[in-house]
Every structure is written in structure tokens, then in C-alpha cells.
Amino acid sequence: MRLVLMLLALVALAGLALAAGRSWLGPVEVMQALFSGPEGVGRMLWSLRLPRLITGLVAGMCLGAAGLVFQTLLRNPLASPDVIGLTQCAAFGAVAALMAGLPPMAGAWVGAVSAIILLGWLAAHPREGLAPRAVVLxxxxxxxxxxxxxxxxxxxxxxxxxxxxxxxxxxxxxxxGWPEVGHALWLVPLLAPLFTARRILDRLELGDDLARSLGLRVGVLRAALGLLAALIAAGAVSLCGPLGFVALAAGPVSRWLARGRPDPFLAALVGAGFVTLADVLARGLAPAALLPTGLYTALIGAPILLVVLRRQMSDKSS
Known part of the structure; x- marks a missing residue:
């Protein structure tokens, strides 16, 4: 039921994103513009608002799912890509690629994979393996x-x-624009395996020893899931820059909606909702200023994260 409500909320936000801007459109105008094609009012919708909406949805889904995966693998609600340095390394790679005239997504992927390898080396314990707390530090x-x-x-x-x-x-x-939509669609095949990994993440969260007793190859699964999460997070960064608090807040919010269980698909929907709502505020509150979407993701995500974490602490204490 909560998944259905989240889907309906996301559809409503998507419709609002198509309507919002310097020239607001009514529901009838949005539907007419969608079906009439890129002519008249439809030109603004098809050339500007629709590609912007799709790019934001995919980026938000990638950040939300990646945040939940890292928080689950490391068993730490703070272990999101923007806390453990992955987002910053992806941004460094993307900027370096941009300066060199190369595709930013390729540079972001190189930066993210390098961060994963470096963190694995720095936080590895000779006997106990990967230390989750060391990864965060x-x-x-x-x-x-x-x-x-x-x-x-x-x-x-x-x-x-x-x-x-x-x-x-x-x-x-x-x-x-549509070129960014094309790049965003490259990330969808990387998202699909994470959506089917709900039960694996649920078992990995129980601890390495218990997960091994259940037949899981903990090291291989952790490396594969971490690499996929790093690639989609870096891809999202290359599309629209580092959107703060999306990956960090989507995981705890989705856990609250899923009654404490890790659900990558639900986390992806929450992340997409954060980014879409932030973009609606960016274009609706100050359409002439064109303030960055990242400003509003922080304004939305930070209070929600504090409330959800506070509620989780209260539930554990009781």
C-alpha cells in the first residue's frame, strides 16, 4: 500500500514539474501539450521541461538506491555516497574530464571506481576484512x-x-536536454539488478557470519553491489552535479516506509521524489533566478533526515 502511495505521489510531482516554471500550465494544457507534440506550447514542454523531468527522475532514483545500498552494506545510516567521499571523487573525475574535453560520465565513473578501490584498501583489516566504521572515517x-x-x-x-x-x-x-536523457537511460540497466537485490541486502544486514551460514558469498556480493551502487551514483553526479542529501536521506525514509527493511526500489522512488520536488521549488518559487536544484534538495532532505533518524532512535529505545 505504501509503495502504491509513493508511486501516486511521484506521478503527481511529475505532473507538477511539467506545469511549473515561469509560465505555469494547467492540467488540461499539460495534457494537450504532451499529445500535440513539440508545437506551440508543446515546444516548451518537449524541449525543456520533459527532458529536465526525466533526467531528474533517473538521477534521483540512482542516488536514492545507491544511498540505501551503501548504508545497508556498511550497516551505518551515514554511509551514503556523499559522506564516504564517492560523490566528491565522481565530481572530481567529471570536472577533470570536462576540462580535457572528454565525456563527464566517463570521468565520474573513473573517479567513483577509484574511490571504491582506495576505500577498500584503506579500510581493510588483515584478519577481519572490511571494517564498516573505517570506511566512513x-x-x-x-x-x-x-x-x-x-x-x-x-x-x-x-x-x-x-x-x-x-x-x-x-x-x-x-x-x-534530450542528450542528457540519453545519458541517463544508460544508467537504467545498472539500476535493475539493485531492484532485485532486496532479499540479499536483507540477509547481508544480519552480519557476515550469519549471511555466510545462509549460503551467501558475502565478499563477492558486497563488492558487486558496491560497484553497481558506485557506478549509478557517479552517473547521477555526471548528469546534474552533486545533489546533496538525496542519497543520505532516501535510505532512512524508505526504511521507515518499508518498516525497517532495505528496499532499493522504494529508496529509488524516494530519491526521485526528492529531486523532482526540489526542481519544482527551484522553478516555481524563483523562476527568474534559476536557483540550483541542489539548494532545495538540501533544504528538503536535511529536515526529513533529522526527523526520520530521531523517530528511529525513539523506536529502538522503546
Missing amino acids: QGLGLALLAGAGTEALILRAGDGNASMAMAWLTGTLNGA
């Missing part, structure tokens, strides 16, 4: 290092590339 340092590297790249870039990179680093869907 090492990731904080890696995030600071990658952020400093990104700033150094921007300072050495020309005015045009520097201004483009600075705008992108705020997390924005401004300028998203």
Missing part, C-alpha cells in the same frame, strides 16, 4: 581531498570552463 578524509582537488582544477581552468564547472557543482538541472 576514511571516506570523510577522501571527500575533503577530492573536494580540494576539484577546486584546484577549477582555479587552473579558463573562465568559460570554470564558470560552467562551478554552476554544475551546485547541483542543477538547468540546461538538461
